[in-house]
Amino acid sequence: MADEKTWKGGRLGPFHISKRYKNVAVDLGRLYEAENIRTGAPALLLMPGAHANWEPEDSWLVRVSAQTEPPFISMEVEQAPSSGQLSKLSDMLDLLTSTVERLEKNEEARAHLTGGPVGTWKRWVGRTRRLLRSRGWLVVAGLAVTLSAVIWSRVSQDPEGPRGEQRAGAGVGELATSEDKAPDMVDLTRSGATAIAYPLPAKPFSDQAKAPCYPKSGEVEINGGCWVELAKRPPCYERQAEYQGKCYMPVSARSHQQGEPRSLQP
Numbered sequence: 001m002a003d004e005k006t007w008k009g010g011r012l013g014p015f016h017i018s019k020r021y022k023n024v025a026v027d028l029g030r031l032y033e034a035e036n037i038r039t040g041a042p043a044l045l046l047m048p049g050a051h052a053n054w055e056p057e058d059s060w061l062v063r064v065s066a067q068t069e070p071p072f073i074s075m076e077v078e079q080a081p082s083s084g085q086l087s088k089l090s091d092m093l094d095l096l097t098s099t100v101e102r103l104e105k106n107e108e109a110r111a112h113l114t115g116g117p118v119g120t121w122k123r124w125v126g127r128t129r130r131l132l133r134s135r136g137w138l139v140v141a142g143l144a145v146t147l148s149a150v151i152w153s154r155v156s157q158d159p160e161g162p163r164g165e166q167r168a169g170a171g172v173g174e175l176a177t178s179e180d181k182a183p184d185m186v187d188l189t190r191s192g193a194t195a196i197a198y199p200l201p202a203k204p205f206s207d208q209a210k211a212p213c214y215p216k217s218g219e220v221e222i223n224g225g226c227w228v229e230l231a232k233r234p235p236c237y238e239r240q241a242e243y244q245g246k247c248y249m250p251v252s253a254r255s256h257q258q259g260e261p262r263s264l265q266p
Contacts, residue, residue, distance in 0.1 A: 014038060015045055021109065025102040028052045028095065033112050040117040044109075046099050054095055058084050181207050185252035200227070200243035209251040219251055226251040 010017060015034040025031045029049035035042055048054050061079035066072070080089075103109040182205040204210050204225030213219035213226035220227050227248040230240065236247035 011037070012045065015043055017045060021103070021106070024106065025099050028099055028102070031099060031102070033109070042112050042115060042117070044099065044103075044113070046095070048095065052095065054091055056092075058088055060084065060089055060092060062089070181205060182250045185250055198241055200241040200248060201225075205250055207253050209253045209256040213251070214256075220248075222248070226256075 012034075014037055016037050017032045017034050019033050021031045021033065025046070026049075028046060029052050030047040032045040032047070033042075034045040048056075058081040059079065060077070060081070063076040063078060065074050065076070067074075185207065200222060202223055204223070209219075209226040211221045211224055211226065213221045218228050220229060222243060227241070227243075227250055230236075230247040230249060232240065232247040234242050234245060234247065236242045240247045240249060242248075
């Protein structure tokens, strides 16, 4: 029999207790509305009292089901003690039957048991409300404040933060990239320019045309350099630059030295 003096509600086994049916089945014990924490399935939970004249001796796990077509009723035993006695199982089922009989005309119990499993969202909202009603929210709030203070302390010591380190590291790589020459160029002053897969660099190549670019000639500005978008889509060919799902070729700086080109020859 459950200890009525120490248990104060909340979680019990795989169930969470939502409310007690007062003045119902008091001769049998304390009757609660509950739900399975893992599945959200509605349930009833009886904590037998002294007048129930029943004390659990073994742990059983059974599932009862009924079907209308074809009509049958079944009981599945999912867990049973190796030395279990059917008389104990019968006593348990008799107690549950008596409990349900006390609720036959209780509309709240009917709505609870026939409402189906509680959805994930409703379960989350219910648990949040229960947490706020308890002292547990103070612990959660304290942890959140402490974590925020630690993060703020680190950010205030390093204004740039992790991004600053990334930018600093990236700057060295970008400088080296900008000093490398492009594997090939689009020279808008020549006809028959050859097509050029490498990631599009963060800065223009040293021999690449730089902004401002000539959009009327098909040039686009990316990372300060002038590029020509190709009809080819990734995977790009070996000597083409790939950027945001498109293939590009850099524009030669010589084309800008001779003025705005008229067109790009195929």
